[in-house]
Amino acid sequence: MEKQTIDFDADPVASTEYDARARKALPGYEEMHTMALSFLKLHLPETANLLIVGAGTGMELVKLGKSNSQWQLLGVDPSNNMLAIAQQKITQNDLSNRVKLFQGYTHDLPKTPLYDAATCILVMHFLPDDGSKLALLQSIAQRLKSSAAFVLVDMFGEKGSGEFEKTAAIIKIFWEDMGMSSEQINEILERINTMVYPIAESRTIELLQQAGFGNITRFYTGLWIGGWLATII
Ligand SMILES: C[S@@+](CC[C@H](N)C(=O)[O-])C[C@H]1O[C@@H](n2cnc3c(N)ncnc32)[C@H](O)[C@@H]1O
Helix, strand or coil, X not given: CCCCCCCCCCXXXXXXXXXXXXXXXXXXXXXXXXXXXXXXXXXXXXXXXXXXXXXXXXHHHHHHHHHCCCEEEEEEECCHHHHHHHHHHHHHCCCCCCEEEEECCHHHCCCCCCEEEEEEECCHHHCCCCCHHHHHHHHHHCCEEEEEEEEEEEEECCCCCHHHHHHHHHHHHHXXXXXXXXXXXXXXXXXXXXXXXXXXXXXXXXXXXXXXXXXXXXXXEECCEEEEEEEEC
């Protein structure tokens, strides 16, 4: 069972400012979600059920929910505050009959139904690589049908390596150019230092394979954020 290392409910600002901050801090945030949707459209039938792990304030739920009127989605997240914002968006977009929420962890979900696809976007990097990342991926894989599609997006790289430090230096300039204050930048860097556990891409692929995923392709790179497509094999 994976440990929780970040609590989005501990800081009320984390949820209320999340949408605006994500668009500034994460290079290509909107486009990355659009590319994930393109993959899912290619892979999935008209009628499908999707599991959205770490649904947060509802970006995937609304984007995927609006794109196909026959997809059913379940958003899973431990944070009350994040899910409250997601619920508002679900209601505003008239998606309540097809988009449901579950407060908790993937391992708390029943083992059935099995899903046609899952996403885990910007979540796994909050878990240390002490068995917790693998447990998260396994808890998702166990709830997917054979050949199901999976989208993983995560911060990657090896902290302390020259490559990582170079990317960190670039991203600081990127954030300044995106209009973030030095206070905001320092706050995020502090959070990354203490609460984020990026791993090398080779390790991400190894964990995906150990959890039962194959056909792994990187579809997105936004400086130190990477995105991978995979299917259950
Ligand atoms: C950075 S947000 C990402 C939200 C959304 N996926 C997006 O792309 O904007 C991370 C979310 O993951 C949730 N989370 C943290 N640990 C989790 C876990 N072990 N399982 C599922 N969700 C988790 C947090 O509560 C938070 O809402």
